Amino acid sequence: MTSPTPDPDLSHIGPREKAEILAQALPYIRKFHGKTMVIKYGGNAMTDPALQQDFAEDVVLLKLVGMNPVVVHGGGPQIEAALGRLGKKGEFIQGMRVTDAETMEVVEWVLAGEVQQDIVGLINQAGGKAVGLTGRDGGLIRAQKLKMVDNKDPSVEHDVGQVGDIVSIDPSVVKALQDDAFIPVISPIGFGEHNESYNINADVVASKLAEVLKAEKLMLLTNTPGVLDKAGNLLTDLTARRIDELFADGTISGGMLPKIAGALDAAKAGVNAVHIIDGRVPHAMLLEILTDQAYGTMIRAR
Ligand SMILES: Nc1ncnc2c1ncn2[C@@H]1O[C@H](COP(=O)(O)OP(=O)(O)O)[C@@H](O)[C@H]1O
Numbered sequence: 001m002t003s004p005t006p007d008p009d010l011s012h013i014g015p016r017e018k019a020e021i022l023a024q025a026l027p028y029i030r031k032f033h034g035k036t037m038v039i040k041y042g043g044n045a046m047t048d049p050a051l052q053q054d055f056a057e058d059v060v061l062l063k064l065v066g067m068n069p070v071v072v073h074g075g076g077p078q079i080e081a082a083l084g085r086l087g088k089k090g091e092f093i094q095g096m097r098v099t100d101a102e103t104m105e106v107v108e109w110v111l112a113g114e115v116q117q118d119i120v121g122l123i124n125q126a127g128g129k130a131v132g133l134t135g136r137d138g139g140l141i142r143a144q145k146l147k148m149v150d151n152k153d154p155s156v157e158h159d160v161g162q163v164g165d166i167v168s169i170d171p172s173v174v175k176a177l178q179d180d181a182f183i184p185v186i187s188p189i190g191f192g193e194h195n196e197s198y199n200i201n202a203d204v205v206a207s208k209l210a211e212v213l214k215a216e217k218l219m220l221l222t223n224t225p226g227v228l229d230k231a232g233n234l235l236t237d238l239t240a241r242r243i244d245e246l247f248a249d250g251t252i253s254g255g256m257l258p259k260i261a262g263a264l265d266a267a268k269a270g271v272n273a274v275h276i277i278d279g280r281v282p283h284a285m286l287l288e289i290l291t292d293q294a295y296g297t298m299i300r301a302r
């Protein structure tokens, strides 16, 4: 299914219509009370400070009305900027950053330092109680070196360095925080058998975590209205079969590859609703959860 991009600008509507939108939220608040919402906050969606603040306020609102938001953040552009300051340029293969030892240090420093702490600070300023974690904390994300097979020629294998493949997730630290009114903010870094660090794509972490936490929803906030076809139309609904076609004909590329693959895995594993939405739209996540209007692309197992 395709559709023109919906207009999410609410600034022109009057107080009566605004009240109606608020009233619409009640059944959703009731339905999703106590449910886990995994939110992937992409590095591309977090470049505007005003939008970052809106995002933090939305997360706090979800918590205050009784849901359990869990944030997994990215930071691709922020890592790229830090590498640039060292005179390095990132290289990507099939949406994954080739990660040598020096790049790994930068990734850890940028994700678990600057990016995570910015998000934690903004959520706390908005009245929430955010706690920053990496996959090392509480033994959350066990990983191993990713074996990357070429998606056109399976006989070719790419060496992407310290990129991690998730071996297992132990969600007990996340559950303990949730039960204690905290909002976990997770950096996508895993640890290996010999205590080595792995750089894991944040979409992959969010998708796997949604599965393990038996989340009600997985929302992947990015910098496009959703998945677009070759003509630039928004694809509002995607099934496994259609996704295979879009992979095969090259409609889906770059960072969208691990995003869709992870989203589909989560949908197949029983996460009720999996959405790719435009994080550049103010309050996109609230509109998605609390109104009748669907935004972005919904990924379905079948
Ligand atoms: N079919 C597609 N529809 C939309 N975006 C696509 C598509 N194929 C590739 N992309 C690219 O994927 C990007 C989103 O992935 P990524 O850069 O990893 O973002 P994020 O930082 O949010 O994870 C888009 O900005 C776009 O350049």
Ligand SMILES: CC(=O)N[C@@H](CCC(=O)OP(=O)(O)O)C(=O)O
Binding pocket: 041, 042, 043, 044, 073, 074, 075, 076, 077, 079, 095, 096, 097, 107, 163, 164, 188, 199, 200, 201, 202, 203, 255
């Ligand atoms: C292996 C790999 O590619 N890791 C990503 C981790 C950050 C990420 O996923 O950030 P976005 O969600 O903003 O793209 C990277 O190094 O860029």
